[in-house]
Amino acid sequence: xxxxxxxxxxxxxxxxxxxxxxxxxxxxxxxxxxxxxxxxxxxxxxxxxxxxxxxxxxxxxxxxxxxxxxxxxxxxxxxxxxxxxxxxxxxxxxxxxxxxxxxxxxxxxxxxxxxxxxxxxxxxxxxxxxxxxxxxxxxxxxxxxxxxxxxxxxxxxxxxxxx
Numbered sequence: 001x002x003x004x005x006x007x008x009x010x011x012x013x014x015x016x017x018x019x020x021x022x023x024x025x026x027x028x029x030x031x032x033x034x035x036x037x038x039x040x041x042x043x044x045x046x047x048x049x050x051x052x053x054x055x056x057x058x059x060x061x062x063x064x065x066x067x068x069x070x071x072x073x074x075x076x077x078x079x080x081x082x083x084x085x086x087x088x089x090x091x092x093x094x095x096x097x098x099x100x101x102x103x104x105x106x107x108x109x110x111x112x113x114x115x116x117x118x119x120x121x122x123x124x125x126x127x128x129x130x131x132x133x134x135x136x137x138x139x140x141x142x143x144x145x146x147x148x149x150x151x152x153x154x155x156x157x158x159x160x161x162x163x
Contacts, residue, residue: 043125102131
């Protein structure tokens with residue numbers, strides 16, 4: 001089976017989200033929340049591999065586990081597709097499970113993801129018909145009052161397995 005094709009979109013399902021530009025957040029403050037749709041095979045006409053054991057976390061700009069943002073877990077995640085109401089702090093090896101929040105229906109039938117999965121089945125790219133192919137999350141940064149001033153570059157990373 002071909003590898004997953006992961007894409008990130010704003011919640012309008014129109015605007016790609018190649019990066020999260022938080023802007024300036026004062027120490028002791030929380031950023032505005034950002035809704036994100038993490039797709040596998042968005043609008044794909046052929047089946048791809050399902051993403052399994054899906055998690056989200058942050059890494060430093062080199063992909064490591066250093067820096068205040070990662071170590072002190074400044075980034076918080078709420079998995080809307082799992083009907084969560086609270087945020088979970090993530091960073092480095094501290095991850096948060098994510099998963100699709102519904103079924104995908106196509107000409108071959110209706111497909112349901114398991115826990116920690118985002119399906120790779122063919123879909124029309126609409127949220128209504130393709131809920132099994134996307135996880136919806138809300139991200140925010142809560143910067144502690146003791147944070148060092150300056151720019152902080154980091155990665156928001158989704159990890160998964162596939163066969």
